[in-house]
Amino acid sequence: MNAIEITGLYKQFPGKRMTKVDALKGLDLTIAAGEVFGFLGPNGAGKSTTIKLVMGLLRPTSGRAQIMGMDSNQAESRRHVGYLPENPAFYDYLSAEEYISFVGSQFKMEAALLAQRSEDVLKRLDLWDARKRPMRGYSKGMVQRVGLAQALVHDPDVYILDEPMSGLDPIGRALVKDIIFDLKARGKCVFFSTHITDDVEKVCDRVGVINKGELLVVENVETILQRGVQGYSVFVMNPDGAKEELFIEKAHLQAFIQQSVVNQQSIEKIEPRRKDMEAFFLEIVAQ
Amino acid sequence: MIRTVSTGIVSLLLYGILILPFTTYLKNKPFVEKLGYVPSVAALKSVAADHKELVAATLVLKVLMYFGGLVEKADNQVAVPPDYMSMSRLLHGAVKLDPYNMDAYYFAQGFLTWDVKQFKMANDLLDYGMKYRTWDWYLPFFAGFNSAYFLHDYKKAADYYKLAGELSGADLHKSLAGRYLQESGQTDLAITYLSTMAKIERNPALKKTYLIRLNAFKEVRRIEIARDRYRENHGKMPATVEEVVQGGLLTPVPRDPYGGTFYLEADGKVATTSKFAFSGVKGNSSIKSGEPNERH
C-alpha cells in the first residue's frame, strides 16, 4: 500500500474582487511506504496547500488525497500520521508534557506506553527540563521541537512535516536530520516540505519540485545528482613526479584514461564535478 | 519620566479643582432629574431581559432613597414638596416589571393616599397586586382602609377586610370590618392602620413618617374624647379647641407634630391647619378652608 496517494488534486481559493486563484493545478503524486520524500518549492508554491489538503484541513476543489488508502476527508485517515504544521502553535496554557499526553490519548495509546514514549521523545528533542512549564513561555525553536515530539510520540508509519527545519538553530537542524535518518532506517515514510535544497540532498530518497501550483518534476535524488555530473576533476602524477589537477569533460573521461596510460601518468583521484541540488532546483524553477 | 510625572500632577490638580463643583452640581440637581425619566415599560421590559425583578427593585429603591432624603430635609424644617407623580410613575413601572414586588405596593400606599389623594389610583394598584400576591393580607388590608377611610365605601371595605382576615388568619381584620366601618370610627380606624404600619416598618425614614402621623391622630383622638366630655358636661358642642382646654378637659395642650393648630369645624369635627403635612402649614392660615375632608 502506498503511504500517500494524491490524484488530480486541484484547489482554488477565492481571490480579490470575486476572482479565483488556482493554488494547486491538478497534482498527481504517490509516495511509497518507507520512502523519504522531499517536497521542494519556493515560498507560495503550494507546498502547504498540498499538505493541508492531505491532512484534511482544506477541502479539494477536485481530485483527492489518500493516506494509507483512506480518503483525507475522514478523520481516521490521520490515525497513522504524525503531522507537524508549518510554524506550529499548541495550546499555550498546557505544558509540553501535558500536550504530548493529550496527543497520545487522541491516538488511543495505552497509558504505560504513552508515559514511556512521552519521556523518550521529550528527551530526544531536548525538552525534558522544560516539560512541566506552560508552553506560553517557550521559545520559537522549543515550540518547533514540541511539534516534532507530538508527531513522533505515537510512532506512526507516515510523517508529514511542513517545514520541519524552520525556526531551528544549527543544532536543532542537525537533530531533525538525525531523526529523519533514523525514521528512514526504521522503514517509515517521511513526507516533508522545505525550501532548503541542502536538506533534501542529504536525507531524501526522492524529491518533488513544485512551483506556482504545479508539480514540475519528481525524481530520485541519486539520479539528479548523477545527471548533474558535468565532468571530472582528475588528479594525476606525471612520470617526473609533478602533480597536476585537470578538468575532463564527462564524454572525454574514457579517452583520457586510456591516454594517461600511454603517457605513463598515474591517476591519483577522480572526483565528479556536478551541479548541486540548488542549481538543479533553480534551473527547474526558472523554466 | 519627568514629563509623565508632571502630567500626572497637573491631572490631579485639575481633578481637585473640578471635583467640588461637579459633586455640588449633582447634589443640587432637580429631584425630577434625579428620579429620572422612566422609558416606556415595554422598552424597559425588553432591555431588562432576564433581570426584570432587578430593574423593578432598582426603580423602587430609587424612589425610596429619594423620599428618604426628603424626609431628612423635612425634619430640618426645609419643606420640599416631593415629586409624588414621578414617584408614582416609577412604582407603577416597577410593578409592571415585577407584579410581585411588595415594596412598590407598600410604598405607593404610603403616599398615594394621605399626600396625593389618589385613592382610586391606590386601590387600582392594590387590586392589580392582589391578582399576583394572592397570599398577602397587606394588600386587602390597605385597600380596605382606603375604601373605608378615604372613599367611604364601607361595603367594599368590609370585603377587603374580610379577605385580609382570611389571609392573615388574624381576627383583628375581621373585627375591623365591623367595628370601625362607620363615620364616627374614622380616627380609631386611622390609628389602628397607622400603628400597624409603624410597627411593621423597617425603613427608618418611613417609620418616622408613620409615627408622626400616628401621633397627630392620637392627639386628634384626645381632642375628640375631651370634646365629647365637654358636650356631656355643657350640653353643647364647644366652638373651639381652646374652650375645651380652658374647661380643664385637655391637658397637656394638644400639639400638632406637623406644626399646625388644631381647630374644630362647624360640625365639631377635629381638624388642623397643617392638614397633616409639613408643607400644609405654609401659606395656609385660613381656618375655614371649606374642604370637607380636611384630614385626608
Next chain:
Amino acid sequence: MTTIIRITLKGIFRDRVFQGIMVTACAFLLIPVIASLSMRQVTELSLTLSLSLISFILLLLAVFLGGTSLWKDIERRYTFSVLGLPLSRQSYMIGRFGGTALFVLLAAAVLGVAAFAVVSYSSAIYPTDRPIVWSTMAICILFDALKYILLIAVAFLFSTVSTSFFLPVFGTIATFLAGGVTQQVFEFVNSPASKALSPLVKKLATILYYLLPNFGAFDLKVNAIYSLPLPFEGLLLTAAYFVVYVGLLLSAAATIFSRREMR
C-alpha cells in the same frame, strides 16, 4: 471528545476565568446591605439581587467564552495542530462546547452556593412572611444555566461562520436580547392591539418567534423569589425544548464547521 472537554476546562481555569468570577462574586457580600434597604421584602430583594448577579456572570461567561472559544483556536492556529490529529471536526467542536458548557454549570453551582449563603443570612436577620423554597431556587439557577448553555450553542454557531470575534460576541448578545422578548412580541402581534401593524411585519415577527431561541421559558426568577409553585409540566417542556434546540444549533454548527477551510 472527553479529552477535548478536559483540555477546554483546563484552559478556562488556567486563563484565570474562575478567579475572575470569584472577584465578581465579591459583590455577593454587598447584597445583604443593599437588600436591607427594602421595606417589606429583604429576603426577596436579596434573592433578586443574588439571582440577577448569577445571571449576569453566566451571561458574561456565555458570551465571552462561547464567542471566543473557536475563534481563538483558529486565530492562534491551534486548529492546525489539533485537527491534524485523528479527531473529527464535529467531536472537536462538540468537545469545545461541552467543556464550556460544563464550566458554566460548575460556575452556576458555585455561585448558587454563594447565593444560598447570602439568602440564608438575610432571612436569618430579617425573617420573611414567605418561606423560602430552596429547591425552587436551585431549579431556577439550573434553568438559568441551561439558558446560558443554549446561548453558548448560539455563540458556537456564529463562530463557525465568522473569521473574527465580532459576529460571535455581538451576535450572541443580540440573540440574547431578542430571545428574551420574542414571547412578548409574539403575544403583542397576536393581540387586538396590533391591528395597525402590517401583515408582513406580523408574519416576520411570527417567523422570528419560531426561529429565535425563546429564553422567557427559562426564567424562573419570580418563582424562586416569591416562592411561587413551579409549573412542573412547563419545566419538562422547557427541558425538552432545550435539548432539541441545542441539538439543532450544534448540528448546524458541526455541519458548517466540518466544511470550513483551515487556511
